[in-house]
Amino acid sequence: MPKPILLAIDDDTSVLEAVVQDLRRHYGQDYRIVRAASGAAALDICRQLKERKDTVALFLSDQRMPGMTGVDFLQQAMCIYPNAKRVLLTAYADTEAAIRAINSAKIHYYLNKPWDPPEEKLYPVLDDLLGSWKEGYKPPFEGIRVVGVRWSALDHAVRDFLSRNRIPYQWLNPETNPDALALLKEKGIDDAKLPVILFGDGTALVQPTSTEMANKVGLRTQAQQEFYDVVVVGAGPAGLAAGVYGASEGLRTLVIEAAAPGGQAGSSSKIENYLGFPEGLSGEELAKRAFLQANRLGAEFLTQKVSCIRSENQYRILTMADGQEVTCHVCLLATGVDYCKLDVPGADKLSGAGVYYGAALTEAMSCKEEAVYIVGGANSAGQAAMHFSRYADHVHMLVRGKSLENSMSKYLIDQIEATPNITVETGTEVIAMGGESHLECLTLKTPRGEEARQASSLFIFIGAAPKTDWMPEELCRDSKGFILAGPDLKAQSPKSWKLERDPYLLETSVPGIFVAGDVRFNSVKRCASAVGEGSIAIQFVHQYLATL
The missing domain is CATH 3.40.50.2300 (Response regulator)
Structure with a gap:
């Protein structure tokens, strides 16, 4: 400046x-x-x-x-x-x-x-x-500016990508900031094609993809090498831990992530039961520390989406969404899980326009002095409720069960009870959503009967499901898509294992492909557990490499 x-x-x-x-x-x-x-x-x-x-x-x-x-x-x-x-x-x-x-x-x-x-x-x-x-004096902002309307799934996706990758930006909403349209007019950009990202060098991206954004802000989208000892797919807690231990132990390590380091845990506003942090820390801070640590130790990170994995002899070949390929001896799947979709009328239409899956922390400031609704009764929902209570006028937690005791940690329950602008409504679920361009109302099924509520922001945390449909057919999964490994593989699908030796603890039905974290069948859905699995996975990678 x-x-x-x-x-x-x-x-x-x-x-x-x-x-x-x-x-x-x-x-x-x-x-x-x-x-x-x-x-x-x-x-x-x-x-x-x-x-x-x-x-x-x-x-x-x-x-x-x-x-x-x-x-x-x-x-x-x-x-x-x-x-x-x-x-x-x-x-x-x-x-x-x-x-x-x-x-x-x-x-x-x-x-x-x-x-x-x-x-x-x-x-x-x-x-x-x-x-x-x-x-x-207020110095002129010369960084990245995002011009987009609040009730747009594309705008939300752009801001979420930048925020989770810790890229500073200024958001300009034309509905509340007339100067935003003037900026677009100066550059000859049609304001009907929002969102638009304006950069300090005078360039712009119109309705960009995540790959376009990654290239522009300096994230690596092309692998530096053609071959690696281990390629980790997913940069949640398990993938980041594997990156740290793989690189520190001398393995040529590549970590591939389509969105941003941290995974689902990265959007947690505060994790208070993670060992060694008595005051707690945000998922974003944990992801940042792990990313920097892995990077310093020599792990390479790639912002890409893996579309296919195939095996050729002792090699595993990963194909990216843009067609580039990377070869490795070992592939570790740490793709985590996504929140399940709420199957009620209006949910698909309003997704990203007032209806969000996960914490969507980028929307917190927009909810100032509004009523926010959160669906779910697990820790992720409780952490989100505490975070949004700092901005919203009131937070309503809609919990289908009779109480929070069976699904949420005690420390979070105590915090919620002590927060005056959070109301927990048990025995309650959403049965319909309404609105034209964005969420305007909810229909709830409560112990008192059906109720209509005005609402503009709904955040959903109703269980999680793995996204493993793209993985090779020979990779054994349970009926829900979770990946079988080690003893679970031998117990659930013994015929799928073809070698004389037993599979290693985290090894899948395809030798040389391992799994760690929430995407694994029977895993403990906790951040610390995912970190542990990602760490010990490297031990089995070494054992596998010794057999080649």
């Missing part, structure tokens, strides 16, 4: 040089010092700076200049930069005129020449003026 400007004006070149040197010595680190030899030249400079959208913090002008006095210049400059501080340099003979100009030209201060020493007579005055100017 360009530095704010201090503009010095004097027709006497020796005096002007002295002013500039004094300003540069004391303020050069934080401000750009610009000079002009007359009032007319200074006005031209002001107009040019305004066109370039530069900021002037202070004018320091001599009074006695031919053609235009300092007071005349400051009066005109005030129209161009009304918030800039205005200081007049005067001789003792001009003191009375300077005092009168404080009212007429709204001059903030006048200084008598000479001002030596500046440490006593110049800098204290300018320090006070610039300190006051900074208090009201």
